[in-house]
Amino acid sequence: MSELEGTTLSHYRLKHLLGKGGMAEVYLAYDEHQDSDVAIKVVHRDQTEYVERFQREVTAMKAFTHGHILPALDSGQDGPWHYLVMPYLAQGTLHERLKTQGPLTMEEAGVILEQIASALQYAHEWGMLHRDIKSSNILLRDEQYAYLADFGLAKVVEERSDITRTGYVMGTVEYMAPELAEGPASTSSDIYALSILLYEMVTGNVPFRGGTSLGVYIKHQLEQPVRPSLVNPILSSSVEQVILRALEKDPHKRLKTPRALAQTYSQALKVSAQSPTIPVLAPNMAEEAPTVVVRFSPKRLKSWLLYLPASTRKAIAAIAILVLLLTASLSFGFFVFGNGQISAVQAMRGASAQFDTSSGIKSPQFTPTPQNTPTVVTSKSTPPAIHKHKHKKGDG
Numbered sequence: 001m002s003e004l005e006g007t008t009l010s011h012y013r014l015k016h017l018l019g020k021g022g023m024a025e026v027y028l029a030y031d032e033h034q035d036s037d038v039a040i041k042v043v044h045r046d047q048t049e050y051v052e053r054f055q056r057e058v059t060a061m062k063a064f065t066h067g068h069i070l071p072a073l074d075s076g077q078d079g080p081w082h083y084l085v086m087p088y089l090a091q092g093t094l095h096e097r098l099k100t101q102g103p104l105t106m107e108e109a110g111v112i113l114e115q116i117a118s119a120l121q122y123a124h125e126w127g128m129l130h131r132d133i134k135s136s137n138i139l140l141r142d143e144q145y146a147y148l149a150d151f152g153l154a155k156v157v158e159e160r161s162d163i164t165r166t167g168y169v170m171g172t173v174e175y176m177a178p179e180l181a182e183g184p185a186s187t188s189s190d191i192y193a194l195s196i197l198l199y200e201m202v203t204g205n206v207p208f209r210g211g212t213s214l215g216v217y218i219k220h221q222l223e224q225p226v227r228p229s230l231v232n233p234i235l236s237s238s239v240e241q242v243i244l245r246a247l248e249k250d251p252h253k254r255l256k257t258p259r260a261l262a263q264t265y266s267q268a269l270k271v272s273a274q275s276p277t278i279p280v281l282a283p284n285m286a287e288e289a290p291t292v293v294v295r296f297s298p299k300r301l302k303s304w305l306l307y308l309p310a311s312t313r314k315a316i317a318a319i320a321i322l323v324l325l326l327t328a329s330l331s332f333g334f335f336v337f338g339n340g341q342i343s344a345v346q347a348m349r350g351a352s353a354q355f356d357t358s359s360g361i362k363s364p365q366f367t368p369t370p371q372n373t374p375t376v377v378t379s380k381s382t383p384p385a386i387h388k389h390k391h392k393k394g395d396g
Contacts, residue, residue: 094139103201110262113262133175239269
């Protein structure tokens with residue numbers, strides 16, 4: 001049991017621990033003045049660095065007036081404890097929803113994306129970066145209404161980077177943009193994290209996972225994400241293309257604003273509604289691949305080939321040439337092998353097997369697994385009082 005359970009801070013009686021992250025803890029508490037349950041986040045004053053971030057979060061959340069940014073109801077200090085009071089949402093987080101019920105439909109993901117993108121757009125237009133967009137920081141009032149929460153890592157755009165101040169990059173590694181290894185956080189790195197969230201909503205998993213934080217972050221920089229349709233075959237080609245564009249390694253190639261991402265995804269949904277579906281065999285998903293349903297598009301094969309690395313495309317070309325050569329050899333009848341004869345078909349099978357063995361090409365297996373992504377350290381309107389320059393950006 002936590003030491004604060006059963007105690008009272010101001011007029012809030014703490015019932016039990018809901019969760020913790022870093023040096024902060026969140027409790028379910030009873031508001032004796034309002035006769036209602038609330039969530040209360042606390043940080044001990046001895047945690048100097050966390051208190052600084054906590055105060056920044058309090059200041060930002062008190063000033064925000066957006067319908068999809070979790071509001072601050074109260075804040076203060078009681079003895080050694082700083083506290084922030086927020087609404088208690090029994091529905092829990094988006095991360096818990098995905099873990100227990102699986103991925104959202106394309107339409108459900110579009111609803112949540114529009115709401116969170118609107119909240120992030122609002123923050124960006126006042127010059128505030130969130131820097132920790134992830135499914136566990138999305139709280140659900142119900143199945144169709146979401147809040148963006150936890151501005152503990154938020155900072156004003158013009159502020160110098162945490163890289164120059166402490167030597168570390170702050171955030172959750174599964175959602176961190178590749179460019180953060182060399183430069184400060186930006187609106188584009190927030191959009192990248194929002195795009196990871198979108199990928200997670202429609203597949204049930206983040207695209208990059210690993211045994212260590214460093215290993216995961218290297219994947220962000222060097223590897224392409226598994227195409228969402230290989231994880232969830234129901235996804236349409238148009239939706240997949242939006243997600244992959246949003247996850248570009250080069251920030252200049254991404255959509256420029258959260259609103260632009262939401263609008264482009266909405267347009268892709270309209271295209272999906274007009275596309276027919278046909279059953280096809282999933283490629284090498286298991287020893288006995290079941291028949292699944294995917295959206296049909298004449299351009300899908302071309303987009304898949306263009307998406308593959310150059311080395312893979314060369315290997316496919318080599319296989320195609322080999323197959324053509326072996327097929328042409330059928331016109332020559334039978335081949336003599338040792339003291340006996342085998343058919344051209346048998347020779348072709350043997351040559352193909354030899355090619356596969358020597359090349360070492362293997363079909364990847366994609367097995368979605370549950371995930372838990374705590375905030376780690378890797379190296380609603382922002383109040384005018386803490387931001388000197390209000391600015392707006394156009395949609396990209």
